[in-house]
Amino acid sequence: MGNGVLVGADQVDRLSGSLKGRRFALLTNPTGIDSGFRSTIEVCAGIEGAKLSAFFACEHGLRNELQAGVKFEDHTDEEYGIPVYSLYGKNRVPTAHSLQGLDAVVFDIQDLGVRFYTYLTTLVYAMSACAENGVKLIVLDRPNPLGGHRVEGGLLREGFYSMVGAWEMPVLSGMTIGEFARLVNAQAEKPCELEIIPLQGWRRSMEYSDTGLPWIMPSPNMPTIDTVRIYGGNCLFEGTNLSEGRGTTRPFEMVGAPWLDHKQLCDTLNALELPGVRYHPVTFTPTFQKHAGQLCKGVFTYVTDKTSFLSVESGLTLLHHIVSLHPNEFEWQGSEDGKTFIDILSGSDEVRRRIAQPEGLKEIAASWKRQSQEWGEQRKSYLLYED
Template identity: 60%
Template sequence: MSAAVRAGIDRLAACGHPYLKGRRIGLVTNPTGITADFRTSVDVCSQLADAELTALFACEHGLYGQRQAGEKFGDETDERLGIPVFSLYGEHKKPTAEMLQTVDTVIFDIQDLGVRFFTYLSTLMYVMEMCALHGKSLLVLDRPNPLGGTAVEGGLLRKGYESMVGAWTMPIRTGMTIGELARMANDLRGLKCELDVIPLEGWTRAMEFTDTGLPWMMPSPNMPALDTVRVYAGTCFFEGTNLSEGRGTTRPFEWIGAPWIDGRQLAERMNGLGLAGVHFHPVYATPTFSKHQGVLCGGARLFVSDTAAYESVRTGLALLYEVQRLYPDRFEWLAPPKEGSRYFIDLLTGGIRCGN
């Protein structure tokens, strides 16, 4: 059965694009760059008849999704194609003039989550800036917002809190596709990037990813399924605390916990709040890496019972608040990495810390 939606890469593979005729291409992608019939964006772009793929660009998690969160890496060479793979998650977060020297047009094809602090959005913002600065055109291949395009959550990022987990003023949950965001940012930021977007075909704002018929590739090693995406905009706040956000287990972001948490107590407290569309259940798990590696943690798992009513950001902030109330002597915000820098929780929320 054919997919109900055609992503930008499917339309590029079928029809090409005027930007690319006789051009040298740099491709920003990862394992989510895939067509409905399972061709990679790298293969599609390397086989375009009227263009030459001269460079690849890798953001967080690497070109093949092989790297864990926060793992920095350097430039490489693609052994199959014999072209450079420039790192945008190491010494440089933005493509440099040297990286763009053999490129006329940059293509961006990555599945986003529609959540501000998922770093691919920041990479897009940085690529737009550098394309504008160095006179390169940019072609964004649109992909669906996994949770649809009807809901927006969370406040806007405040000026002065820009970072890799929030490069521009936008809400936490955007309610937009990555192509829509690119157009809006180019306009409102006044970047004057020579930008075009190959839009989705057949997508409506009420569609979730499972409605599209497109293949789901994990956007990162800790984003295995749509259930994970649904809670991520709220539970990711715990990255800024001394609690585990579930990394190192089979249900990252779907539960939070620590060695000193009574899972039953926390679940009962959260269920007593009557938050819409969600049930909390006690869990006990031992992360195999990241925070509390090898130590049994108690915690609470989120089960979304009503997707239309559930508010991920509100739920995550309420969970943060209740954990602080229950365990005031054990809960901690992770300290800034260096003196004078901001707390990570402040970068995640965009400048408003919950509680102490």
């Protein structure tokens, strides 16, 4: 049991009490396990006096079998013979039909505490659907992998909501997924009946590696806590024509392109002496997605001090210097709902419009710092755990 941290899925007695006499669905993926490596699917299927009637599956599928962005539709689970309702196909929100006859939905997914990681959006959508259909939502809480203090980035603005951002929040929330659910429910126009089964033994100062809990990859391109630490800033490169390292063994830690002057870029960045980080030139050849099969000149982000490292500000700075160094080669790319992808990732059109100018970088970073500090105060009344 590691350092004595128990997740919601460990507390079977409490879960059984909440589900007694009820028909329920489970919204989970392979990260839904207890501290002894038993899957939440197995835990829930074994609850006496309650009936597991359906699964809901979000991006990457019920068993993490799909790559990023791959859509899928409803199907029947081969092992349990019950419906699997897709929340990453034509429907992103549980339908009235899929919730019909259910008393509760149990949510158990390891999140990153990062706004554009789609599991948070799925939670928001599930809460809304449960509220509309009179179904209880039970969140089995899990640690924020980066601890409970790290709040970074600007707020998502009206008009830029999407699957990679469904709430007015910064890039890094500084909350567990259960705490976030409490905030959403309090601020929602129509709250759902919500129960959080909290963590036991977790403190805000704990990173995931401090908990002793098993790290199960939350998605195919999130292999380690090192990836998570850098993701908040370097995910912005998904909205550009640079590879963000997908198709390599170190996604998000490396970004690059065939045309990048990576050595000069690293020299420039290291001269800035940004807190807790060094940049080193590397080469890599992605096996899929952007620049697949092409040799890329890249930059590897090495976190030298995880306490002082600012993921979002470092990612913005890296982006600014690439745009400045390669104005002819660099491009914004991708769209969702008719909007440029960088806009919905970053939460407004400010980065796209202003990141090329030095004063733009400084003003965005300062503005985002103020916004994240405001959120840090706003979230306090919804926190469940101490330092």
